[in-house]
Amino acid sequence: MQEIVRLEKITKIYRLGQINFKALDNIDLMIYRGDIIALMGPSGSGKTSLLNIIGLLDRPSSGKIFLDGKDVSELSDKEIAYIRNQKIGFVFQFFNLINRLTVYENIELPLIPRGVPRDLRRKMIIEALEKVSGDISWLYKKPTQLSGGQQQRVAIARAIVGRPEIILADEPTGNLDRASAKTVISTFLDLNKLGHTIIIVTHDPEVANCTNLIYEMRDGKIISTKDPQRDNCLIYKKI
Ligand SMILES: Nc1ncnc2c1ncn2[C@@H]1O[C@H](COP(=O)(O)OP(=O)(O)OP(=O)(O)O)[C@@H](O)[C@H]1O
């Protein structure tokens, strides 16, 4: 198996006035290409902090990050932004779509800084929407005209339109009913089959059980790994 993300002794300290709070404590983690994993743990255990560091949205206070074996810890903000745009797609709990733009324009956003020509953009947008089993008729709607589950699938299309190797999802089903959660998790499993490496932060054991490996966090540390029970994955359960 080929490594895609490697963290070495990652520590994150947030400074709150005079007080320093250690949100991540000396984390070592290796993620392999093509894997799909879950990150669980109580509120405040550091899941979002860790995801943001893996996704190059935030920098650690100390420690090293390797992507595809290359140390990216010391790169400039500009170089980091470039790598993030090329390699990483994010999906959030509250979709984070821009409501005044159409679905088409939302999915298009990651392609703009890349200077992709208009015709190719259109092709990539349609392809991304098809991968999340979206309906072409959504393209000219506003996000608020879609259901929560449909909006989250649009957000996933936006995350994958630039063909990133890695998809990071922070509680992607946290704001959805069971039926919508099911379609969103099936979408992630389909994308994983297409080769994307996926990390899902979740509080929901029925989501975590759909992945290949569950990491459990507590107080800024990874305290254990568990094998999922596929029978308890929400996709295989009746709703
Ligand atoms: N920007 C920040 N400044 C100060 N403290 C922060 C900041 N972001 C997070 N923290 C603190 O770091 C700890 C870990 O936060 P984090 O958001 O990573 O937890 P989490 O596991 O994602 O929790 P949840 O399940 O509630 O989303 C918490 O105690 C939080 O209050």
Ligand SMILES: [Mg+2]
């Ligand atoms: Mg969080």
